[in-house]
Amino acid sequence: MLRHLGAKRTPQHNLKLATLLGLTAGFVNAAGFLGFAVLTTNVTGHAALFAEHIALQDWKTAQVVALWMFLFLAGAFISSLILSFTGPNQRFSYSIPIFIEILILFFSAIYGERYDGSLIAKEIFAGSLLFAMGLQNALVSLISGSVVRTTHLTGTFTDLGIELAHLVHKSGKDQETIKSKIKLRLVIIFFFMSGAVIGAYLFDHFGFGCFFVPIVILFYALLYDIFRIKVKRFYQKTSKAMKGTFLKS
Secondary structure, three states, X not given: OOOXXXXXXXXXXXXXXXXXXXHHHHHHHHHHHHHHOOOOOOOHHHHHHHHHHHHOOOHHHHHHHHHHHHHXXXXXXXXXXXXXXXXXXXXXXXXXXXHHHHHHHHHHHHHHHHOOOOHHHHHHHHHHHHHHHHXXXXXXXXXXXXXXXXXXXXXXXXXXXXXXXXXXHOOOOHHHHHHHHHHXXXXXXXXXXXXXXXXXXXXXXXHHHHHHHHHHHHHHHHHHHHHHHXXXXXXXXXXXXXXXXXHHO
16 A cells, blocks of 8 residues: 555555545645634645735744645655655655654644634644645655645645546546546545544544544554465465475475
8 A cells, every 4th residue: 555656556555545545635735724713734825825924924924824835835745855865665764754753643633622712822833734734745755656645625626626627528448547537536625624624523522532533544554464465474384384385285
């Protein structure tokens, strides 16, 4: 799911990636908004907010919004830089950005209850989540070859509209490829929305402690690949041993 790149990557890998990390992003988007009154998974809305505060000559708030946009960019930059230094084909190189994201979510879960609504606190908490989502968005994009993006739905809805039009217009072998793409877009949308609903519900009941849920999802995403490799190798070794025993007998 996370370690397969290029020709080794299949549509099933992308579907699994979209399911788990789309769920995570939707959760953080809703819980982050309810907790800090800031959209924490994309920068589109912040561009309008930045322009509004510039027009109102509210320079202090404008600087904060600009910092949020920069932190999302910085997260994407750091994630890409990590993969560049470790090498995209290096086993488990993707685990570093995910561990950073887990630490940031842990920070929100533990210290979120101390959030007092001040501009400085909002700047720190919302900024850290935007940085984490920048990390995730770049990581997913690099792993999937820019096929999957999980932190926002604008581009996904656009792609879905284009592909639905292609499905109506084209025929033959092309339709199977188009249907596969449409399935992926629908999975991203469904699990992002599901994550948002779950995040909103759990935040309403458990407060900032609900951020432990996306932490568990991210740990599962990491362990899935690690244990899958070990199980596969164990199965292969066992099969070879059994074949060797059978041939000797």
